[in-house]
Amino acid sequence: MLRKAGSPGDDETTISVESQAFGSRLDQPAVGVLVIAWCPHEPGRVGEIALVPPPGSTVVLGRGDADSTPRMRIFRPRPGRLEPVPALSSPGLSRNQVEVHSEEKGVTVRRVGRCPMRVNGVECEKARLDEGDTVVFRQELVLIFLRRTACPAPLSYWDARSAHAFGAPDSAGIVGESPIIWRLRDQISFAAQSGQHVLFVGESGTGKELAARAVHRLSSRARRPLVARNAATLPAGLIDAEVFGNVRNYPNPGMADRPGLVGQADGGFLFLDEIGELALELQSHLLRVLDSGGEYQRLGEATVRRSDFCLLAATNRNPAELRHDLVGRLSIRVELPPLSERREDIPLILRQLVRRAAAKHEPLIGRFLEHNDAEPAVRVDTRLIDALLRHIYRANTRELEAMLWKAMAASKGDVILAPADLLATEQRPHVDGTPFREVAPARRRNREPTDNEVRDALRIEAGNVAHAAKALGLSNRYALYRLLQKRGIDPKKVD
Numbered sequence: 001m002l003r004k005a006g007s008p009g010d011d012e013t014t015i016s017v018e019s020q021a022f023g024s025r026l027d028q029p030a031v032g033v034l035v036i037a038w039c040p041h042e043p044g045r046v047g048e049i050a051l052v053p054p055p056g057s058t059v060v061l062g063r064g065d066a067d068s069t070p071r072m073r074i075f076r077p078r079p080g081r082l083e084p085v086p087a088l089s090s091p092g093l094s095r096n097q098v099e100v101h102s103e104e105k106g107v108t109v110r111r112v113g114r115c116p117m118r119v120n121g122v123e124c125e126k127a128r129l130d131e132g133d134t135v136v137f138r139q140e141l142v143l144i145f146l147r148r149t150a151c152p153a154p155l156s157y158w159d160a161r162s163a164h165a166f167g168a169p170d171s172a173g174i175v176g177e178s179p180i181i182w183r184l185r186d187q188i189s190f191a192a193q194s195g196q197h198v199l200f201v202g203e204s205g206t207g208k209e210l211a212a213r214a215v216h217r218l219s220s221r222a223r224r225p226l227v228a229r230n231a232a233t234l235p236a237g238l239i240d241a242e243v244f245g246n247v248r249n250y251p252n253p254g255m256a257d258r259p260g261l262v263g264q265a266d267g268g269f270l271f272l273d274e275i276g277e278l279a280l281e282l283q284s285h286l287l288r289v290l291d292s293g294g295e296y297q298r299l300g301e302a303t304v305r306r307s308d309f310c311l312l313a314a315t316n317r318n319p320a321e322l323r324h325d326l327v328g329r330l331s332i333r334v335e336l337p338p339l340s341e342r343r344e345d346i347p348l349i350l351r352q353l354v355r356r357a358a359a360k361h362e363p364l365i366g367r368f369l370e371h372n373d374a375e376p377a378v379r380v381d382t383r384l385i386d387a388l389l390r391h392i393y394r395a396n397t398r399e400l401e402a403m404l405w406k407a408m409a410a411s412k413g414d415v416i417l418a419p420a421d422l423l424a425t426e427q428r429p430h431v432d433g434t435p436f437r438e439v440a441p442a443r444r445r446n447r448e449p450t451d452n453e454v455r456d457a458l459r460i461e462a463g464n465v466a467h468a469a470k471a472l473g474l475s476n477r478y479a480l481y482r483l484l485q486k487r488g489i490d491p492k493k494v495d
Contacts, residue, residue, distance in 0.1 A: 004051065011293050026297040029053060029149075030104065030147045030148055030149060030294075031051065031147065031148070031149070031150050032052030032107050032145065032146075032147055033051055033052060033145075033146055033147075033148060033150065034049065034050040034052065034061070034072070034100070034135070034143045034144070035047065035048070035143065035145075035146060035344040036048045036050070036074075036140040036141070036142075036143060036343065036362050036483070037050050037134070037143060037144045037261065037346075037347045037389055038141070038142035038347050038380065038382055038385040038386055039088070039090060039140070039141050039142070040090075040139055040140070040379075040380075041089070041090040041091065041092075041140070042088065042089060042090060042389040043351075043378070044166070044167065045085070045088075046167055046347050046348060046351070047076075047077075047166065047167050047177040047344065047345075047347075047348060048074055048075065048076050048077075048085055049074070049075055049076065049077055049145075049150070049151070050072040050073065050074045050075075051064050051072065051150060052072075052074055052076075052100060052102050052107055053070075053072075053100070053102050053156075054102060055102050055103050055104045055274040056102065056103065057070070057101075057102050058070070058099060058100065058101045058312035059071060059072045059100050059103070060072065060085040060096045060097075060098070060099050060100070060112070061088075061097060061098050061099065061100060062087075062088070062093055062094050062095045062096045062097035062113055063087070063088050063089060063090060063091070063093040063095050063097065064088070064089065064095055065087050065092060066317075069096060071087070072100060074086075074088070074231070075150070075151075077150065077151040077152060077177065078151065078152070078163075078166075079151070079152045079153065079155045079158075079182055080151065080152070080153065080154030080155070081151060082150060082151050088139060088141070088203065090140045091135070091402075092138060092139070092140040092183055093113060093115055093140050093141060094112070094113025094114050094115060095113075095135060096112050096113055097111070097112065097113035097115060097137065097162060097471060098110065098111055098113065098117065098135070098137075099111075100114050100267065104109055104179075106128050106129065107114065107128070107129045108126065108127070108129070109126070109127055109129060109135055110125065110126040111126070112123050115137040115138055115140055116137070116138060117135060117137055118135070118136045118138070118354030118386070119133060119134065119136075120133055120390060121134075121136055121383075121386060121390075121423075125434050126289040129145040130145070130384055130452045130456070131145070131146060131147055131388070131450070131452060132144065132145070132146065132343060132389075133138070133145045134389050134390055136382050136383070136385075136386050136388050138382065139375055139382050140380070140382075141382075142347075142382050142386055142389070142481050144343060144344060144389050145203060146343070146344060148178070148179055148417065149179050151179070151246065152177075152179040152182035152183065153179065153182070153183060153186075155182070155185075155186055156158075156186055156190070156191075156348070157186050157189040157190045157193060158185045158186045159189070160227040164208075167348050167351075167377070168301050169352055170185065170345045171198065171217070172185075172188070172210070172213070172214030172217055172218065173210055173213075173214070173480070174188075174207070174211075174214060174278040175348050175349050175352050176342060176345035176348060176349070177344070177345065177348065178342040178344050178345050180337045180341055180342050181337070181342055181345060184211070184334070184336065184337065187212055188215055188218065188334065189218055189333050190213050190332070190346075191215050191216075191332045191334055192214070192215045192216075192218035192219040192283055193218075193219070193220075194331070194332055195219075195220075195310060196328060196330065196331035196332050197290060197308075197310055197311040197312075197313070197329055197330045197331055197332070198212075198215060198310070198311070198313070198331075198332045198334060199275075199313050199314075199315070199327065199330035199332070199333045199334070200312065200313065200314040200315075200333075200334050200335075200336060201314075201315060201316075201319055201333060201334070201335050202314075202335060202336025202337070202338070203314060203316055203336075203338045203394075203396055203486065204316050204394075204395050204398065205393075205395040205396030205397045205398030205399060205400075206261055206336035206338055206339075206396050206397065207336055207396075207397060208273070208316075208336055209228070209271070209273060209314065211334060211336060212226075212228075212269075212271045212312040213226065213271075215312060216268070216269050216271075216312075217410065219269075219310075220449070221267065221268050221269060221310070224268030224269075225264060225265060225267070225269070226265075226266065226268055226269045226271060227261055227265040227269070227271065227301055228265045228271040228273065229242075229270075229271070229272055229273070230272075230273045230274050231272040231273060231274050231275045231277060231313075232273075232274045232277035232278065233277040234278065236279065236282060240285060240299055241255070241258065241299050242258070242260065242261060242290075242298065243260055243262055243285065243286070244250050244260040244261075244262055244263070244289070244296045244298055244299065245257075245258045245259045245260025245263050245298040245299070246258055246260070246298055246299035246300055246301075247264070247298060247299065247341065249302050250299055251299055251300065252419075258298075259298075260296075260298060262289055262294070262296055263298075263305070263306045263307060265307065265430075266307040266309055267308055267309065268309050268310075269307060269309060269312050270309050270310070270311050270312065270477055271312040271313075271314070272311065272312070272313045272314070273314045274314065274315060274316075274320060275313040275314065275315050275322070276315035276316065276317035277315075279322055280322075283322065283323045283326045284323060284326075285324075286311075286326060287323075287325055287326060289307065289328065290311060290326075290330075291329070293306060294306050294307040294308055294309060295467075310462040311330070313330060319333070320413060321352075323453070332406050337394065338396050339396045339397065339400065340392075340393060341391045343389055346388055346389055346400065347385055347388075347389075349397060349400060350377045350378075350380070350388065350404060351402050353400070353404055354368055354369070354378045354380075354404065354408075354416070355369070355375075355376065355378065357405075357408075358376075365408060367381075367413075368408065368411075368413045368414060368416050378416070379414055379415040379416065380415065380416045381415055381416065381417045381418060381425060383417075383418045384417060385418060386418075386423070387418050387422045387423060388400065388403065388422075388436065391403070391422075403422070404416070407419055407422075408421055417445035424449070448483065449472045449473075449474075449483070451487055451489065453472060454468075454472065454483065454484070454487065454488065455479075455494050457471045457472050458489075458491050458494045459494055463491050463492060463494065465477045465480055465484075465491055468480060468491075
């Protein structure tokens with residue numbers, strides 16, 4: 001039976017958000033936030049947010065509090081509430097470091113303090129911010145501008161009483177404080193409690209196996225086995241023997257008696273990764289055992305067996321490419337978000353990757369850690385954080401980890417520096433001197449690129465519609481022409 005998660009009580013120090021049913025979006029509009037993506041002097045603040053004021057307002061962000069200047073309020077977002085936190089204390093920042101002006105058409109930042117400002121890798125005094133733009137103040141502070149719900153939606157199934165420390169991995173090993181990753185936690189907990197077969201969908205490197213193991217860990221079957229296999233490695237001629245097992249010497253002489261994956265998973269879970277790589281005709285072999293009762297037969301055996309197991313299947317393909325009757329038996333679908341939808345979590349993931357690498361290779365990686373607190377701080381140059389926040393990922397966390405190892409290998413001191421080739425991708429300025437960000441390909445299913453992404457792509461490609469369509473991840477230039485007509489955008493008049 002599904003249960004509602006407990007949640008801590010609110011008090012006068014938090015901004016509370018009314019709870020809603022699982023699966024619905026937080027009932028508040030997206031707002032502009034500046035997320036603290038890196039802060040070497042206060043590493044525990046990564047993931048906190050500064051709220052952009054309503055249109056027509058101007059506020060200041062900097063070190064400490066000022067007597068009369070309107071200040072940006074900083075919060076620690078938690079499910080259903082915002083917890084106010086003290087002002088920044090980085091010594092290299094001025095008390096009034098950056099002025100943030102909000103208008104209906106966007107948000108503008110202007111440096112007013114002594115610390116130089118770089119927006120998207122370009123040093124400037126003033127810039128207009130678009131979704132995903134970064135603002136860096138030397139080695140003091142890295143911010144990323146996003147439009148999102150201010151705080152994660154209230155939890156419905158994830159047990160808030162076992163909440164992890166802010167920015168740390170949760171009990172299942174998942175890292176992130178973005179609203180979308182908290183929603184994923186709730187979906188995982190729902191799947192774990194349901195006892196149903198689950199399909200995990202997501203791009204390569206989004207953590208489908210980690211999510212599957214989280215379902216196992218949070219379920220009532222946690223003490224039972226989790227049997228894992230890459231479906232792409234199941235040989236076509238022996239799939240029944242591999243999945244259902246066989247008696248001795250059948251179907252080929254010399255074959256050992258095997259219980260099969262289904263038999264091994266009895267009482268627990270069977271995780272089949274890359275199930276989309278399994279041929280359609282082979283997918284049909286799984287149908288009967290997934291029905292209620294879990295009936296199957298080992299090869300060479302007349303006895304009908306039963307296995308009480310839950311299937312956890314994962315794919316980076318569109319579920320429509322799977323057999324419809326197989327998808328129909330996978331009652332719950334969990335979609336893993338790509339890094340492009342949770343960029344504010346990239347620094348937290350990076351920090352955990354370094355700590356994990358140091359735990360395994362201390363003589364090699366330990367020099368990048370500073371052991372002052374309970375959790376060691378990671379020494380990373382802010383230019384690397386900036387570049388990784390703006391990078392266009394195709395393999396997500398797997399690609400992030402590879403880039404991190406490359407950076408660590410090239411760093412000779414005790415600070416992880418950005419490789420020269422990564423810094424070479426820093427953005428060029430607009431013709432009016434303000435920075436822009438490179439538009440990421442719109443690879444997410446059922447998502448159209450935003451107006452800003454379309455305009456940025458056209459600007460980057462100097463109005464070439466065919467090249468802009470490719471950069472946006474659209475099928476061809478005609479798809480972009482239709483989108484331009486729909487949005488009322490003239491490619492010849494994009495400035």
